[in-house]
Amino acid sequence: MKIRRNSIMALAAAAVMFPAAVQAQSKAETKLYNTALAKQDLKSANKFLAKFPNSTYAPKITRLRDSIVFSNIEPNDVEGYISFVAENPESYFTQAANNKIEQLNTSSITDTQAMEAALAAGFRKESIAAAKGIKSLNREHVAIILLPAPNSTNYTLVVLQHSNGAWTQIASIEEQIYTNDTALDLFTIENDIKAVTINGSQHLYFGYTNSSNSRDSRSRIANNDCELALNLYSMADNSIYNVLFSGKKDGNILYGSSMDSAQGGIMATPQQTYLVRALAGREDLKPFEQERFHAQELIQWWYKNNPQGAKSISFGIIPDNSPLIELAEKGKDKERVGNYTVTMLQNVCSNTIVVVRNNESGQYSLAMCQPTPENDNELELNTFYGEKGNILALYYFKGKSSIKKRLNLASKKLY
Secondary structure, three states: OOEOOOOOOHHHHHHOOOOOOOOOOOHHHHHHHHHHHHHOOHHHHHHHHHHOOOOOOHHHHHHHHHHHHHHOEOOOOHHHHHHHHHHOOOOOOHHHHHHHHHHHOOOOOOHHHHHHHHHHOOOOHHHEEEEEEEEEOOEEEEEEEEOOOOOOOEEEEEEEEEEOOEEEEEEEEEEEOOOOOOOOOEEEEOOOOEEEEEOOEEEEEEEEEEEOOOEOOOOOOEOOEEEEEEEEEEOOOOOEEEEEEEEEEEOOEEEEEOOOHHHHOOOOOHHHHHHHHHHHOOOOEEEOOHHHHHHHHHHHHHHHHOOOOOOEOOOEEOOOOOHHHHHHHHOOOEEEEOOEEEEEEOOOOOEEEEEEEEOOOOOEEEEEEEEOOOOOOOOEEEEEEEOOOOEEEEEEEEOOEEEEEEEEOOOOEEO
16 A cells, blocks of 8 residues: 655544543553644554553544545555555545545446447357446456356356456356246346445446246236346456345336345345345335235136136135225126126236126135137137026127137036
């Protein structure tokens, strides 16, 4: 660390204001304390702290010492500020030192230039998920995230260093995708990629989602399971830290939870604490709401328990807190059929569904489902009426033709 030999900057004097010596201290302690205040030099401060480390005056002299060391670091000496943070993690001036490190380590490389460097290094554009400039120890780097190869569960992080007018690869780390659901095969890097300073060391912060673009063949319901992994790559030791939030996606919001939130406890590394706080600060992450996804899960249950061509229909019981009950109560396409009230609801999770209320017990059930057609060659359920007793007539249309089915709401037989 470079130390300037000139007098202490005004920072030291402004940052440390001490009261008069407390008479209860020993004469030797008070004398050394007053000497340190008068001289305001490193030697006097260190001498006091070495002799009286547990003194009432120790915090004040420690702050005086730190102010002297901090103010004498050369303005562009990033290694000096890093050393200060490493040696004084609890100092009053640590945040100011981290701010200086971040300022000095802010890369001047644009995203376009980073991509150009990645391409010049021989990586194919279609394999590059992201490229970002990052500066560490006054040297420019480009961090590149490569997409997993086909049938692979690993992505690759490559670091290039700018030296003598050229880009040279200095690190390549193959990392397994952090996931709890191996059925999620769509890997997507988030846009918020940046360099961050943690304990004086540069890290690349990035996130990715594990999702799927598949949908169920019968219900036509898209797979909205999703996981968000937040990550930190350390430039100092090539380590990668991460946390995972998993749940279901509804619009732009991911509803779920994180099993890694406990990592932010007292024994956590600074990197884990940073990531847990990053999770907590995301407005697009919300606690899981069972009711929000109950309609989807109930429709999927119905298809699972009612095979194609089934004649005995399993009704799905709708819980009292399900939004489907409110939809059924407000539904306009409604008719009394024997001891039941029947409501047809269109476009519920890509399905037309029939909700039945038992007027004696008040219980709501999901009786029938039919996917919303995507063309004229597919069946569409759009008409129903009550016949004698508890018989519900259902009309399915396909182009200009129609099919009529009857469902006994009491025996749950379809014919």
